[in-house]
Amino acid sequence: MNVAPRRPLFHRRSSPNLYRMFLWVTLILAFVWLIRQVEQGRIKPLFLPTPTPTRTARSYAMEGDTHFLAGNLDAAITAYQEAIRVDPDNAEVWAKLARIQAYSSSLLTTDAQKRQRLQEALESINRAVELAPDDSTVHAIRAFVLDWNANPILVGEEQAADYLTEAEQEAVRALQLDNQNTLALAFYAEILVDQQKWTQAEQYIQQAVERDPTLMDVHRVYAYVLESLGQYNLAIQEYDKAIAIAPNLTFLYLRAGANYRRLAFEGVEPQRTALYEKSLEYFAKAARLNEQLGIEDPLPYLSIAKTYSQQGEFFIAARNVQRAIEIDPSNPDLYGQLGIIYFKSRNYEGSIPALKCAVRGCTAEESCEGRGGCGPNDVPAEVSGLPLSPNTVVYYYTYGSVLAALSVPQQNYCPEAMEIFAEVKASYSNDRDIMGIVQAGEQICRSLEEGQ
Numbered sequence: 001m002n003v004a005p006r007r008p009l010f011h012r013r014s015s016p017n018l019y020r021m022f023l024w025v026t027l028i029l030a031f032v033w034l035i036r037q038v039e040q041g042r043i044k045p046l047f048l049p050t051p052t053p054t055r056t057a058r059s060y061a062m063e064g065d066t067h068f069l070a071g072n073l074d075a076a077i078t079a080y081q082e083a084i085r086v087d088p089d090n091a092e093v094w095a096k097l098a099r100i101q102a103y104s105s106s107l108l109t110t111d112a113q114k115r116q117r118l119q120e121a122l123e124s125i126n127r128a129v130e131l132a133p134d135d136s137t138v139h140a141i142r143a144f145v146l147d148w149n150a151n152p153i154l155v156g157e158e159q160a161a162d163y164l165t166e167a168e169q170e171a172v173r174a175l176q177l178d179n180q181n182t183l184a185l186a187f188y189a190e191i192l193v194d195q196q197k198w199t200q201a202e203q204y205i206q207q208a209v210e211r212d213p214t215l216m217d218v219h220r221v222y223a224y225v226l227e228s229l230g231q232y233n234l235a236i237q238e239y240d241k242a243i244a245i246a247p248n249l250t251f252l253y254l255r256a257g258a259n260y261r262r263l264a265f266e267g268v269e270p271q272r273t274a275l276y277e278k279s280l281e282y283f284a285k286a287a288r289l290n291e292q293l294g295i296e297d298p299l300p301y302l303s304i305a306k307t308y309s310q311q312g313e314f315f316i317a318a319r320n321v322q323r324a325i326e327i328d329p330s331n332p333d334l335y336g337q338l339g340i341i342y343f344k345s346r347n348y349e350g351s352i353p354a355l356k357c358a359v360r361g362c363t364a365e366e367s368c369e370g371r372g373g374c375g376p377n378d379v380p381a382e383v384s385g386l387p388l389s390p391n392t393v394v395y396y397y398t399y400g401s402v403l404a405a406l407s408v409p410q411q412n413y414c415p416e417a418m419e420i421f422a423e424v425k426a427s428y429s430n431d432r433d434i435m436g437i438v439q440a441g442e443q444i445c446r447s448l449e450e451g452q
Helices: 018-039 057-070 073-086 091-107 111-131 136-149 157-177 182-194 198-211 216-228 232-245 250-266 271-293 299-310 314-327 332-344 348-359 364-370 393-405 414-428 432-451
Strands: none
Touching (some): 057 073, 057 091, 073 091, 091 250, 111 136, 136 157, 136 182, 157 182, 182 198, 182 216, 198 216, 216 250, 250 271, 271 299, 299 314, 299 332, 332 348, 332 364, 332 393, 348 364, 348 393, 393 414, 393 432, 414 432
């Protein structure tokens, strides 16, 4: 008897499912492809740590503060610029960057370098004000930056006056927003000194000192106020207080040393020698700080050179300027200062190549002659001449005078000397002292021409 098979009453009979098989094959192939991509580095596994941990703006700002207090202002600027890259809308970071940029300008030697750095500081603080128009400290720092930009030698008389007026307005605005702001009081005092309002300046800086004597800026400005009043001993005391707060800022040592040098110049023996020695101690300390930080800065050596030159020690003065040139061999101002030292020591022939580099510029080969010869640590460098300005006119008329004085029929430097005198006359015809020097040089050249 044929019996039909039982029907599956409670479950379906298993049968191959083509769709399911296709899905599994697809998943397997995708998994194999994924493994290959990971092995080739085209796809990164999840949850891997980033190669470099992402840093915050606060982290970079703290690094900038550390570099500033260590005396490495260029590194501080770089750190703050990184903070801005991470957080470009942080007004506090922009303001702190501007403050450091302004202070760093005091460590630059040429007008062009200082002008550029101070303009960078102004751009930074302008951005901070845009982001935080009602922040008292931001306005206080802008007042400070504007005041440091208000240098007639760098920007001209008219622009300097405009900057100084705007600086006062910013300081007033900062105090309107917060009349307890110590920085605003200090920076306003600095502005008042530059406006020759010394009594008001004293009043404001004394308020600042009473409110917060722990700020380096406050003691620096107080020292500046005292300097302007000719109270150099008291100014040194304030610089020392600033140094105690920020012991690695070389510009504080340079200012204190300059005050000792001023006291020595006005003093009498035997105090004069002791004051010169104190001046040199501060400058040497600044040089040592730079060496410890690996900073190549010619300024301490220039300060040492000026001190020795003031004492009549021209040989050691020249050696220190030459050391400065080793650090910055393309800086024309350094050659100018070396030329002046040669001139004062009556090394007139040696002053010509140095002053030529400063005034007209020189080739890399000529730069070696300009510094008295290149030693094993010297790098020949092309030098661009300095434009005529209140800071450089001494190089111009000294160069012209030496060329005229050393001219003889067989080697006549007068054509070059007369060109230089013409440039000086065009800009300084109202300066009796300068014109007296120029006219004496011109007379020498006219006498030489008449005698031929």
